[in-house]
Structure formats: structure tokens, C-alpha cells
Amino acid sequence: GPFYFLPNMWSPCWKSDLTKEGVACLPYFYVAGFPKCGTTDLYVLLSIHPQVVRPVAKETHWVARHRFVGYNGRNKTLKDYVENFSPVMYRAVSPNSTYRADLLNPQITGDYSVTTAYEHLRWETIPGNQWCDEPLILNADLVRHMNPRAKIIFTVRNPTTSLYHVFIEDWLKRFPRDQIYVVRLEDWALNPVEELVRLFKFLELDVPSRELIEVMRHRVPANYGEVAKDQGLMSNHTKAVLDSFFRPFNARLAQLLGNRKFLWEDE
Structure with missing residues (x-):
């Protein structure tokens, strides 16, 4: 990357x-x-972890959209982008305005812009x-250029509207x-807390206390009703046709990730 972290x-x-x-932060x-794959719930639950700091705005869409001249007015610069993360990170690591370079600061923050994966x-x-x-040259190239050690998270669902493997394969190449x-x-x-603990391990965060896990367990999912509503509009026949169409693409995704669960055979 171009920065000395x-x-x-x-x-x-x-x-x-x-x-x-x-201090600037990415x-x-x-x-x-x-x-429509649960990213809002992920944002809410991840933010309960004491090491995860919420950004100023959940979604900046800077990587995919706003860094370009002519999109929705003027383009937003790197300065605009880091201002979504730097102030909250600075307050988290130096609550008394006394930044200590000799202390380990394990707080992290993230960008939840779902357009980063696929919109160019x-x-x-x-x-x-x-x-x-x-x-x-794709969004993944920019993210890698800024921080080669960035961790990338995708949430997916039975893909009746998207070819996930096309986009995920591009990121796996980078x-x-x-x-x-x-x-x-x-x-x-089905198991939000269990999945969340796996995600904490992926992010190299401390596993939270039992009390905090119970808080997470009782959080009401934010958008599952909308997902169920969307799925309810589809007839069984239409779903069968789409499942048949997407089957080879799911097979490619399962092959890329080395996990048969992405075949969605359990439905």
C-alpha cells in the first residue's frame, strides 16, 4: 500500500x-x-463488540461511486473518505485526547458499502x-492498493437474482x-451468534464475554421480514426454474470457496 501504517x-x-x-484511518x-443479505444486521451486531467502532456513516459508497468526478456532484477525495473513519477511531484510541504511540490499540472499524463488491x-x-x-482494474484493486491486508466480508443468499461467483472470483484473484x-x-x-463468533475470529477479535453474547442473541434481526416478504412473492414454479438456472453458477461458487453448502442443497 502507499501508506506507512x-x-x-x-x-x-x-x-x-x-x-x-x-491521524488518518482506512x-x-x-x-x-x-x-438484501443481512448486512444491516451484521453492522448492528458487529458494532456491539467493544473492539469494533462504528464509522461516521454506515455506507460511503466511495470505492464504487463517489471517488469519481461527475457522480452526484463533485467527486469525493481520499480526504473525504478517511474522514468517515478517522475521527471515530481517534476518539476510540485516545478518549482523553492523548494519543499514545507506545500502547496497542486493538479497535477497528469497517466500510459497509455493499456496492464495493460489484458496482464499477x-x-x-x-x-x-x-x-x-x-x-x-476493479474496486478490489483499489482496496488492495490502499491496504493489502484488508479483510473482506461477503454475505450471500440463495442467489435467485445474482451471480455471486463472478464478483467473488474477482476478489479471490486479488x-x-x-x-x-x-x-x-x-x-x-438460523445461528446468528455462532456465525458472529466465527466472524470475530476471522477479524482476529477477542471472543466476547458470555454476557455480551447473550445481548447479541436477543437482538431482533433488522431486515429478515423484508427478505421473507421478497421470497414470499415468488411462486414455487418460478423458484424451481431459477434454482435450475443458477445451479451451475452455485457449483462454481462452491468450488471457489471449497464448501458444498454454497450449492444450497439444504433447501
């Missing part, structure tokens, strides 16, 4: 004049996708993509497998 910070932070605090992790607006303006019929975590919405809905 402070060795005592778990989150990728560096000394910089981009912020008034003098996300430690990206919940990069996908829409204005890709033809990116150096390296000129004169190409399709993008060679990040080691152990930096990418994929969770099924179906597993998350």
Missing part, C-alpha cells in the same frame, strides 16, 4: 495532515456485499482501463483466501 494500531492508520487529528474490513461506475476513466471493452469470509444469510438467520 502505525504499528500499534490494528486498523490501518497513519500520521497525516488529511485530518485535524493528525477501514480494517469491508462488508463488500451483497444487498465510470470504470473506463481509471488508468489501466482505457480502450478496454470491460474493466481490468486477495488471499484467508482474507475473505463468506457467510450465507440462511446460516446467519
Whole structure:
């Protein structure tokens, strides 16, 4: 990456004049996708962990959209982007405004913009993509350039509307497998706390206390009703047709991830 990250910070932070605090931070992790797959619940429950700091805004869409000139007004710079993470991280590691470079600061924060996984607006303006019929330089390349050690999280569901493997394969070409975590919405809905503990381990966080786990267990999922409502609009015949269509693509996803559960044979 282009930055010298402070060795005592778990989150990728560096000394910089981009912020008034003098320390700029990028996300430690990206919940990069996908829409309608439980990312809001993930945001709420992850934030209960004492080491996870909520960003200023849940979704910036900077990587996929707002860094480009002409999208919804002016483009947003790296300075704009880090201001979504730097102030909250600075307050978390130095609550008394006395940043200590000699202390380990295990707090982390993340970017929950689900467009990061799949949306490539204005890709033809990116150096390296000129004169190409399709993008060679993707969002994953930018994330890797900024922080090669970033952890990437995908939430997926029985894919009746998306070819997940196409996008996830692009990320697997740019990040080691152990930096990418994929969770099924179906597993998350059945065993949210168990899945959350696995996710904490992936993020290298401390497993929370039993009391905190109980707090998480009793949280009401935010958007499962909407998911169920969406699924209820689909007839059995339509679902069977779509399942048949997506079966080979699910097989490719299961092969990429080395896990047969992504075949969705348990439904």
C-alpha cells in the first residue's frame, strides 16, 4: 500500500495532515456485499463488540461511486473518505485526547458499502482501463492498493437474482483466501451468534464475554421480514426454474470457496 501504517494500531492508520487529528484511518474490513443479505444486521451486531467502532456513516459508497468526478456532484477525495473513519477511531484510541504511540490499540472499524463488491461506475476513466471493452482494474484493486491486508466480508443468499461467483472470483484473484469470509444469510438467520463468533475470529477479535453474547442473541434481526416478504412473492414454479438456472453458477461458487453448502442443497 502507499501508506506507512502505525504499528500499534490494528486498523490501518497513519500520521497525516488529511485530518485535524493528525491521524488518518482506512477501514480494517469491508462488508463488500451483497444487498438484501443481512448486512444491516451484521453492522448492528458487529458494532456491539467493544473492539469494533462504528464509522461516521454506515455506507460511503466511495470505492464504487463517489471517488469519481461527475457522480452526484463533485467527486469525493481520499480526504473525504478517511474522514468517515478517522475521527471515530481517534476518539476510540485516545478518549482523553492523548494519543499514545507506545500502547496497542486493538479497535477497528469497517466500510459497509455493499456496492464495493460489484458496482464499477465510470470504470473506463481509471488508468489501466482505457480502450478496454470491460474493466481490468476493479474496486478490489483499489482496496488492495490502499491496504493489502484488508479483510473482506461477503454475505450471500440463495442467489435467485445474482451471480455471486463472478464478483467473488474477482476478489479471490486479488486477495488471499484467508482474507475473505463468506457467510450465507440462511446460516446467519438460523445461528446468528455462532456465525458472529466465527466472524470475530476471522477479524482476529477477542471472543466476547458470555454476557455480551447473550445481548447479541436477543437482538431482533433488522431486515429478515423484508427478505421473507421478497421470497414470499415468488411462486414455487418460478423458484424451481431459477434454482435450475443458477445451479451451475452455485457449483462454481462452491468450488471457489471449497464448501458444498454454497450449492444450497439444504433447501
